[in-house]
Amino acid sequence: METVQIPNLYWNIAADLHFPPGFDAQKKYPAIISAHPIGSCKEQTSGNVYGTALAKEGFVVIAFDASFQGASGGEPRFIEDPSHRVEDFRVVADYLTTLPYVDEQRIGVLGLCGGGGYSINAAMTERRIKAVATVTGVNYGRLMREGFSGFSPIALLESIAQQRTAEARGAERRVDDLLPPSPEEAKRVGATEIDVYEATEYYRTPRGQKPNGLNRSLLSHQGNAVGWDAFHLAEVLLTQPLMVVVGDKVGAFGAYRDGCEIIGRAASKTKELVVVAGWSHYDLYDKPEPVRQALAKLVPFFKEHLS
Known part of the structure; x- marks a missing residue:
């Protein structure tokens, strides 16, 4: 594995390159861009689970941190803005085309959770992406208008407007922690809905905890997400081969x-x-059996369409 810094507008994107066994820089390889979930980082499921597994199957995989998050640059921190998240894919694709061992005609994308919605949206207008797959992919804009705003998107937008005004006048930025600090605290406060509780179990315990996977969001910069739709114009622009992997234990x-x-x-x-029966959203992040079932579909999909 190699960690690289990719120039973006006024900051760098941090990314890990995962190489196939017996990698030979004189050869040409298909490549997969692996995108992490909301509030996650490249050292979690997008890199250390799916990135390493796909690299073992003969792909060069690049798992990157979103701008303003993880080890990537950009200020202020913890911005979750779909326009930046989608642009990151283009910047990473730019970088891949400069690598002599990457076949620029064989670039695919894999997105996890919110990274899945971003992957789909990016592929619509980034024609260098030749195949698209998601694992438990989520349309972040839809989620913001519904569960993440308490089904009150206008009220959320009013709060964002007030916070931006306050910050413009010198107030401290408001960074929200999206999860309870521990599974025990989640139970204590009644945060036991399956996705919320299992997210806490993953991100707030040694199972998935990483220094840069902080699940924080800057309130004043959430407005774009409320008005965004990952699937807008999919009927017209999303033409690449598509695989969508979900579990059938449904969460919020x-x-x-x-x-x-x-x-x-x-x-x-x-x-x-692809419906992985008997498993949930967060099971598909790292649990061996559902991940095995997902990869049993993803690997031949990418091999066929990036051949």
């Missing part, structure tokens, strides 16, 4: 629902919904 973050929706809407002639 809505990956199953979003997966069914994008499979129905995508213009892709080749598209497949």
